[in-house]
Amino acid sequence: MGERVYYLDHAAATPCDPRVIEAMRPYFSDVFYNPSASYAGGRAAREALESARSIVAGIIGAKPYDIVFTAGATESINLAFRGVLSGGGKAVISAVEHVAVRRVVENYPHSVAKVDTRGLIDQDDLREQIDDETVLVSVVLADNEFGTVQPLSAVARLLKDIREDRRTRGVVTPLYFYTDASQGQSLLDLGVSRLGVDMMTLNSGKCYGPKQVGALWLKPSVRVQPLVEGGGQERGLRGGTENVAGAVGFAEALRLVQAERHDEAKRLGAIKKQLVDTLSALVPDIVFDGHPKRSLPGHIHMHVDGLDAERVVFHLDTEGVYIATGAACSANKATRLPSLEAVGLTESQADGSLRITLGHLNAAEDVPYTAERIAHAIQTERAL
Amino acid sequence: MSQKVTVGMSGGVDSSVTAALLIEQGYDVTGVYMKNWTQDLPGMKCPWADDMADAKRVAVQLGIPFKVYDFQTEYRRLVVEYMIDEYSSGRTPNPDIMCNQEVKFKLFLQAALQDGADMIATGHYARIADRSQPAEASSAARLYIPEDKVKDQTYFLYRVTAEALTKTLFPLGIYKKEQVRKIAEKFGLATAHKKDSQGICFVGSVGIRDFLNEFVETTPGNIVDTETNAVVGRHDGAIFYTLGQRHGLEVGGGLPYYVVGKDMEKNEVYVSRNLNNDAMWRDFVELTNIHWIHEAPKDGESVAVRMRHRGKLLPAELRGTTLVMHEAERATTAGQSAVVYRGDEVLGGGIVV
Numbered sequence: 001m002g003e004r005v006y007y008l009d010h011a012a013a014t015p016c017d018p019r020v021i022e023a024m025r026p027y028f029s030d031v032f033y034n035p036s037a038s039y040a041g042g043r044a045a046r047e048a049l050e051s052a053r054s055i056v057a058g059i060i061g062a063k064p065y066d067i068v069f070t071a072g073a074t075e076s077i078n079l080a081f082r083g084v085l086s087g088g089g090k091a092v093i094s095a096v097e098h099v100a101v102r103r104v105v106e107n108y109p110h111s112v113a114k115v116d117t118r119g120l121i122d123q124d125d126l127r128e129q130i131d132d133e134t135v136l137v138s139v140v141l142a143d144n145e146f147g148t149v150q151p152l153s154a155v156a157r158l159l160k161d162i163r164e165d166r167r168t169r170g171v172v173t174p175l176y177f178y179t180d181a182s183q184g185q186s187l188l189d190l191g192v193s194r195l196g197v198d199m200m201t202l203n204s205g206k207c208y209g210p211k212q213v214g215a216l217w218l219k220p221s222v223r224v225q226p227l228v229e230g231g232g233q234e235r236g237l238r239g240g241t242e243n244v245a246g247a248v249g250f251a252e253a254l255r256l257v258q259a260e261r262h263d264e265a266k267r268l269g270a271i272k273k274q275l276v277d278t279l280s281a282l283v284p285d286i287v288f289d290g291h292p293k294r295s296l297p298g299h300i301h302m303h304v305d306g307l308d309a310e311r312v313v314f315h316l317d318t319e320g321v322y323i324a325t326g327a328a329c330s331a332n333k334a335t336r337l338p339s340l341e342a343v344g345l346t347e348s349q350a351d352g353s354l355r356i357t358l359g360h361l362n363a364a365e366d367v368p369y370t371a372e373r374i375a376h377a378i379q380t381e382r383a384l
Numbered sequence: 385m386s387q388k389v390t391v392g393m394s395g396g397v398d399s400s401v402t403a404a405l406l407i408e409q410g411y412d413v414t415g416v417y418m419k420n421w422t423q424d425l426p427g428m429k430c431p432w433a434d435d436m437a438d439a440k441r442v443a444v445q446l447g448i449p450f451k452v453y454d455f456q457t458e459y460r461r462l463v464v465e466y467m468i469d470e471y472s473s474g475r476t477p478n479p480d481i482m483c484n485q486e487v488k489f490k491l492f493l494q495a496a497l498q499d500g501a502d503m504i505a506t507g508h509y510a511r512i513a514d515r516s517q518p519a520e521a522s523s524a525a526r527l528y529i530p531e532d533k534v535k536d537q538t539y540f541l542y543r544v545t546a547e548a549l550t551k552t553l554f555p556l557g558i559y560k561k562e563q564v565r566k567i568a569e570k571f572g573l574a575t576a577h578k579k580d581s582q583g584i585c586f587v588g589s590v591g592i593r594d595f596l597n598e599f600v601e602t603t604p605g606n607i608v609d610t611e612t613n614a615v616v617g618r619h620d621g622a623i624f625y626t627l628g629q630r631h632g633l634e635v636g637g638g639l640p641y642y643v644v645g646k647d648m649e650k651n652e653v654y655v656s657r658n659l660n661n662d663a664m665w666r667d668f669v670e671l672t673n674i675h676w677i678h679e680a681p682k683d684g685e686s687v688a689v690r691m692r693h694r695g696k697l698l699p700a701e702l703r704g705t706t707l708v709m710h711e712a713e714r715a716t717t718a719g720q721s722a723v724v725y726r727g728d729e730v731l732g733g734g735i736v737v
Contacts, residue, residue: 310437310440311440311444311450314440314441314444314445315444317441318444318445380447381444384447384448384449384450
């Protein structure tokens with residue numbers, strides 16, 4: 001470090017926006033009070049917390065009461081899955097869910113619905129996986145590997161038909177539609193009624209807010225068990241003194257990315273196109289994965305068959321260019337990612353897979369240099 | 385054509401510098417991570433994946449090919465099971481010595497040669513040949529104490545064969561550890577400031593007791609004072625106790641107790657408060673499984689012996705399979721190795737009966 005860094009891994013972590021840090025600042029010191037305290041300071045903290053909740057609710061078109069703040073997205077995922085499935089029933093998840101979803105669902109009866117080679121959910125297979133014991137269906141808003149944006153409203157219509165069919169047959173099992181919006185939240189519409197979901201996970205650490213803050217939105221009809229018991233905070237679903245500064249920062253971060261999302265999507269889309277074109281020219285056998293149209297504007301997944309992508313990442317690290325092999329969570333586990341297998345990448349294609357995710361820290365004028373370094377690293381490492 | 389050397393890279397600073405030095409010396413170097421053990425233990429995550437990534441990171445920095453040799457099956461059988469068996473029989477084995485004999489300087493060597501290497505190298509602190517020819521292998525490769533007397537790892541290497549040594553390089557043998565760290569910094573290696581690993585690699589920080597608990601059924605038994613024949617306490621498995629051990633005996637009050645023996649059949653551990661107890665002091669040990677790298681020392685020749693890693697070099701002579709020490713020493717537990725030196729040279733040694 002010390003030299004300039006070119007950060008192309010925004011899907012792994014985002015830097016806190018300076019405006020977010022400003023918004024949070026008072027709640028570390030001046031307004032540090034416990035929101036449950038009855039004096040003026042406590043009431044001020046409560047007010048800030050509830051205002052943050054209202055902002056988040058407003059953005060997704062929900063009621064503030066239905067937002068539960070959590071310590072990050074993984075906890076939100078755990079609350080959703082454990083909360084629903086501990087009451088019995090089965091889950092169906094898509095084959096490109098985040099590792100946190102895949103891990104927590106392993107504790108319960110579940111099946112995995114296929115995706116196509118572009119990472120898009122196979123709706124016929126999804127329908128087939130759902131039976132009368134299915135209570136939870138999970139399809140990510142946009143996955144963290146390929147950035148493929150899923151047709152959630154279409155899936156919601158499918159689930160609506162299944163619910164209606166259940167009603168006519170007198171089957172009373174509920175069927176909830178969950179989505180993890182961690183990756184798409186900065187650039188996509190989050191309106192829950194337009195998306196047709198019943199539960200949604202949001203993640204502050206991936207939208208230029210503080211880490212270890214997130215939320216679970218639950219439709220009022222969704223019944224869940226508490227995850228962390230304590231002093232009854234967050235509707236009793238998540239005990240513990242509320243992280244006021246975190247919630248304020250998260251709300252401000254989400255507000256900012258959503259207000260700027262159209263411009264930012266256009267900006268990132270242009271950088272992405274420039275990067276893809278340059279890399280294609282420099283490395284003729286590079287293959288770009290994911291969906292040509294339905295993909296996040298800043299998301300690039302690519303592979304070079306037979307390449308050791310980890311070497312490329314290590315190589316670029318020494319030059320201050322930060323990119324990823326697979327998901328950051330899995331990179332050091334020495335295991336391949338199931339989502340790469342799910343889209344039909346072979347072992348040697350998966351091992352040769354790289355991910356570039358663009359965001360605030362990227363500018364169009366850096367593309368020629370970064371593309372050249374990435375291409376050079378690929379050519380150097382494939383020769384060894 | 386420059387000579388092809390395969391370096392065993394563990395992800396630590398020593399093997400990283402080994403690879404860097406050999407490249408500088410003009411060898412055609414390939415890095416290999418030996419995947420020997422990957423099992424987590426309660427309270428301890430086996431760091432193999434991070435270590436392998438560190439090794440690979442350094443290989444990339446140095447611009448050399450990197451491979452993984454998977455020896456998990458063989459390692460479990462030849463090192464871990466050997467160790468468990470030895471403990472179960474009441475002995476205290478040294479798995480590092482077995483790992484060098486069976487894995488690093490046998491399986492790894494064979495695999496590297498098969499892959500086209502002319503030689504192997506590791507980051508051990510030891511020298512081959514003599515001071516005038518540092519790190520230079522010859523047909524009469526002999527093993528010597530390295531420059532860094534504190535890091536000296538020759539105790540663990542006495543069972544390596546002469547044939548293996550002729551195909552081995554120990555570039556660190558002429559350096560001190562501080563110099564090795566400096567070289568790592570000079571090359572800007574990612575592992576330059578990595579902490580040294582401690583203890584037996586697969587046991588790690590949990591300690592041998594917790595490790596054995598995972599793999600061996602143990603039954604509690606009596607601790608008996610041999611001076612009074614009184615039961616002075618209970619132990620939770622005789623295998624956990626080793627001769628001369630003072631700690632870990634939950635026997636309260638007064639002078640400390642020392643382990644002076646144990647009976648695996650009766651599951652009893654014998655202790656004494658008398659530091660002069662005969663069982664604790666010996667001026668000879670009987671050896672078995674003796675291995676000489678080249679020729680054996682002559683009967684009665686004045687040699688030196690080391691009873692543990694970094695232990696003092698004790699004047700001794702060999703009479704048949706009996707090692708006679710010039711002065712009585714604290715007794716060594718069965719299963720440990722006695723390593724014989726002639727001056728700086730490691731001749732070989734044997735396992736204490």
